[in-house]
Amino acid sequence: MQVYNECPVYGNGTVSLKRTAMTDAAELLKCYSDETAVPFFNSDNCDGDTFYYSTRERMEQAIRFWDMSYDNKYFVRWTVTLNSTGEKIGTVEMFRREADDAYNLYGLLRIDLQGKYETREVIEPILEIANHNFCTCFGVKHILTKAVPAARERILALEKTGYRPLGEKIMGYGSYFCRKGT
Numbered sequence: 001m002q003v004y005n006e007c008p009v010y011g012n013g014t015v016s017l018k019r020t021a022m023t024d025a026a027e028l029l030k031c032y033s034d035e036t037a038v039p040f041f042n043s044d045n046c047d048g049d050t051f052y053y054s055t056r057e058r059m060e061q062a063i064r065f066w067d068m069s070y071d072n073k074y075f076v077r078w079t080v081t082l083n084s085t086g087e088k089i090g091t092v093e094m095f096r097r098e099a100d101d102a103y104n105l106y107g108l109l110r111i112d113l114q115g116k117y118e119t120r121e122v123i124e125p126i127l128e129i130a131n132h133n134f135c136t137c138f139g140v141k142h143i144l145t146k147a148v149p150a151a152r153e154r155i156l157a158l159e160k161t162g163y164r165p166l167g168e169k170i171m172g173y174g175s176y177f178c179r180k181g182t
Contacts, residue, residue, distance in 0.1 A: 007076060008133070014084075015129070017129060018079055019079070022060060024063070025059045027087065027088035028063075029053060031089060031091070032052065032112070033052070037114055040151050080126060082117070091112050094138060096138045105140055106142045118153055120160070135181040144176050147176075
């Protein structure tokens, strides 16, 4: 997958996605220390990490792990920048699942945003970037993403951009949506 040779930068009128770097740590800490945002993060199958980080040191430790994961071709983590302000408001993670189940070779998308940006106006443009680029980029035909029932704005954005409730659990975890590629 080319994405691991040279990580693409994506953008539209609302947001830009650029591979997460250590220089993003201070601003990303606003997202990952936001207790109102953490319940919307997808920490399924993440060895107990809830993605709540209250110190810069812990945020930097996470970024080092994300860098190592990129170098080992496990997943890509992009920083989400709000174009109107230049503020780094969260991250997006994407990878191709390789598992012995019905969802083998599906893409898995994680979106972590500061609570105040958990809105359709921000999530829809992120999903548009994912929908237009990530299937090709990761060699998948379908994208899975999680939205807990309390994530009303996220669910509305998912439905508007072609995602549908999966209706079953993946590896014991529920609340997934799927968008079938073209």
